[in-house]
Amino acid sequence: MSDRLPGFATLAVHAGAQPDPTTGARATPIYQTTSFVFNDADHAASLFGLQAFGNIYTRIGNPTNAVLEERVAALEGGTAALAVASGHAAQVVVLQQLMQPGDEFIAARKLYGGSINQFTHAFKSFGWNVVWADPDDIASFERAVTPRTKAIFIESIANPAGSITDIEAISTVARKAGVPLIVDNTLASPYLIRPIDHGADIVVHSLTKFLGGHGNSLGGIIVDAGTFDWSAGGKYPMLSEPRPEYHGIRLQETFGNFAFAIACRVLGLRDLGPALSPFNAFMILTGIETLPLRMQKHCDNAKAVAEFLAGHPAVASVSYAGLPSDKYNQLARKYAPKGAGAVFTFSLKGGYDAGVSLVSKLQLFSHLANVGDTRSLVIHPASTTHSQLDDAAKIKSGAGPDVVRLSVGIEDKEDLIADLEQALGA
Structure with missing residues (x-):
């Protein structure tokens, strides 16, 4: 070598x-x-x-x-x-x-x-x-x-x-x-x-x-x-x-x-x-030995999940730089051509209450305060990680009351989408 x-x-x-x-x-x-x-x-x-x-x-x-x-x-x-x-x-x-x-x-x-x-x-x-x-x-x-x-x-x-x-x-x-x-x-x-x-x-x-x-x-x-x-x-x-x-x-x-x-x-x-x-x-x-394998799977799954959420009637918006319509897509193409990461947020039309409700109904996604796990994770930042901020600061930091954060894991993407579909439907 x-x-x-x-x-x-x-x-x-x-x-x-x-x-x-x-x-x-x-x-x-x-x-x-x-x-x-x-x-x-x-x-x-x-x-x-x-x-x-x-x-x-x-x-x-x-x-x-x-x-x-x-x-x-x-x-x-x-x-x-x-x-x-x-x-x-x-x-x-x-x-x-x-x-x-x-x-x-x-x-x-x-x-x-x-x-x-x-x-x-x-x-x-x-x-x-x-x-x-x-x-x-x-x-x-x-x-x-x-x-x-x-x-x-x-x-x-x-x-x-x-x-x-x-x-x-x-x-x-x-x-x-x-x-x-x-x-x-x-x-x-x-x-x-x-x-x-x-x-x-x-x-x-x-x-x-x-x-x-x-x-x-x-x-x-x-x-x-x-x-x-x-x-x-x-x-x-x-x-x-x-x-x-x-x-x-x-x-x-x-x-x-x-x-x-x-x-x-x-x-x-x-x-x-x-x-x-x-x-x-x-x-x-x-x-770290499996980092390149995991990260590519994380990114591929995240893009599939983001595309599903972008078309769901209960979802107001999706913030994922891997989507061509996203405002950060050009920067993602420049800095992260292999994938835009596995952590992103989406907003629910039902606001704060809908966000809190969704995380309680998901079954495969784990509701906890972490990202970057092999397992898919979910959290409602406004009620947890960003709860110390006032509403204006929450919105500026991308964690408004209606926002849910996902850390998409390396499971089968079809199972992740099915879990989100049932929780959003409920």
């Missing part, structure tokens, strides 16, 4: 992994340990001083997690990655490296409801301020930039509506402002979209969703594109200035194009502590 770059499916199975050198085990072992023995005092000192790479303590790094990190970095086209306990933890660790109290970051208004809540409320206690922009109006991002802006945050495919974001256009705004573009690629996965190819500097995922794919393990990951100069302009002292806890090392100067991933590990994960369990890393690695 030395004369060619492996394909996506090959990387999904092999990237980062080798047979265990001690036992010959072909599957990546679960290194279920808290700590690792040092060779001697000098070895220990070099590890703690960032003068050598190796394992110290599972809160900071673990061999099972390292395989997961290398695999996702390879799939996304990044230079390095850091696995953490959840997608929310990934967002906290990323912004901790970029933000000081009083700083701002710009976020697309169409986001997962939990992210909206985290950005609006939880981050206030850190003194981090979010400024909202409309992903359908690129100029709104330009207008939101101030001298305090430290980052722009978007989703490649927005949750819950499944709308496609124009990554390249917003990347241009970020470049002009001299700030990194962070893209949450959870709903697309790198099988459908690789944001780094379109100008992203940092990619985050909830590994819990399509990458893990089986609804059994929480996890998050941060991927460093290696494209941003953290020393320019003095905006990011965590990366550009001497770190007193590491004898004055400047992370950008020392680690170059993977300095951000190192900062997230040795400053963020070390002190905030949201470590990923090695067992969860093992489960997610196993899920």
